[in-house]
Amino acid sequence: GAGVSQSPSNKVTEKGKDVELRCDPISGHTALYWYRQRLGQGLEFLIYFQGNSAPDKSGLPSDRFSAERTGESVSTLTIQRTQQEDSAVYLCASSKGGARDIQYFGAGTRLSVL
C-alpha cells in the first residue's frame, strides 16, 4: 500500500480482555517496529522484526505482550489480560531495514482499557 496501515484506529476494551492490533507495512519494507505512546510521553520501543530473523523483543513490558509477523507482511500485536496501564496509542512503523533507513509510521491504534 501507499503507507503503513493500522487497524483498528480505536479500541475500547474491558480490563482483563485480550486485544489484537494489526499493522500492514509498506510493501517491500523488510523491517517492522512497534512502539507505545502513553499520554504526554514519547514513544517507547516494543519490538522489532527484520525479515526472517529472530525478533528483538527487548522492549516488551511484560509477558502479556506478544507480536507476530509472517515473512515481510502483516504483523499483529497481542495484549492479553489487558490492564488500565496498557491504555496508550500503539504505533507501527516500517522501513527498508538498515540503520539509516527512514521509519514510516502509521496513524496508530488508540487503546482504552476501562
Next chain:
Amino acid sequence: AQSVTQPDIHITVSEGASLELRCNYSYGATPYLFWYVQSPGQGLQLLLKYFSGDTLVQGIKGFEAEFKRSQSSFNLRKPSVHWSDAAEYFCAVGAGGTSYGKLTFGQGTILTVHP
C-alpha cells in the same frame, strides 16, 4: 543506553516568529538523529535527519537542525512559524553502527502558534 531529553514540554509562539526546539541526547558514539512531527490523530512524519557530514541539515517545511557534538544537542529551528506548524515535535536518536534502526524518542514538545 541512549537517551533523549526535550527540556520544553510546551512552547507557544506567535505566527511569523522564529522557533527553536531543544533536544539533548546521550549516546557513546556518533548518533543518528531525527526530528519527527505528529499532528493530532496522525502518525509521525519525518522532518529531517542527521547521519554524518554537514552538521546543519535542512528538512521539509522550512525546518533545519544543527548537530553540536560538544553540547550533545540537535536543536530544531525555523525562521518564521506558520499556524500550520502547530503540532507535537519529537527528537529521536538511533544507534548508529547497529544493524537496525531502533529509535529512542524524547518526550516531545507541543507547539502552539498564536495568530
